[in-house]
Amino acid sequence: MSKLVTVKDLLVQEIKDLFSAENQLTHALPKMAEGASDPELKKGFENHLKETEVQMERLEKVAELLDASPRGKACEAMKGLVKEGEEALKEDADPDLKDLALIIAAQKVEHYEIAGYGGARALAEAMQMNKVVELLQATLDEEGKTDQKLTEIASRILAGTKKSAD
Numbered sequence: 001m002s003k004l005v006t007v008k009d010l011l012v013q014e015i016k017d018l019f020s021a022e023n024q025l026t027h028a029l030p031k032m033a034e035g036a037s038d039p040e041l042k043k044g045f046e047n048h049l050k051e052t053e054v055q056m057e058r059l060e061k062v063a064e065l066l067d068a069s070p071r072g073k074a075c076e077a078m079k080g081l082v083k084e085g086e087e088a089l090k091e092d093a094d095p096d097l098k099d100l101a102l103i104i105a106a107q108k109v110e111h112y113e114i115a116g117y118g119g120a121r122a123l124a125e126a127m128q129m130n131k132v133v134e135l136l137q138a139t140l141d142e143e144g145k146t147d148q149k150l151t152e153i154a155s156r157i158l159a160g161t162k163k164s165a166d
């Protein structure tokens with residue numbers, strides 16, 4: 001690891017981490033979609049895969065604006081979060097409960113991303129790099145909406161499981 005001297009150095013490092021995180025997700029999300037039973041959840045994972053591909057393109061643009069490469073770092077946290085997603089996929093559980101476990105795993109991912117993008121955006125704001133701020137904000141909005149959507153699906157599934165338990 002090279003020494004960080006400027007805010008820009010730190011921003012580049014964070015962009016590399018996010019790029020690795022998104023890249024790992026492009027491999028995990030198809031498995032999550034396949035493992036989900038609820039059609040809306042399945043579709044949600046598929047849609048977020050497409051968004052994730054665009055998010056990687058945004059990070060490429062951000063890196064270009066910073067005269068850097070987005071590659072060269074592995075996000076260790078996402079490795080762990082993806083592993084937890086795989087645990088949820090392997091769970092021997094009723095379909096509703098498995099879907100709920102997948103949603104919790106996916107929301108842990110979204111919250112990690114929200115923290116990473118929020119931090120990177122703050123650095124870009126301090127550097128007055130408006131285009132970078134705009135690109136990071138676009139992704140931040142998508143991660144936030146995805147998180148909300150997952151909360152809604154979980155509530156609907158939970159309302160159904162409660163009924164069936166009565």
Ligand code: FE
Pocket residue numbers: 022052055113143
């Ligand atoms: Fe993402």
Ligand code: FE
Pocket residue numbers: 017018021074075076077078
């Ligand atoms: Fe990371």
Ligand code: FE
Pocket residue numbers: 048109110113143146
């Ligand atoms: Fe996401």
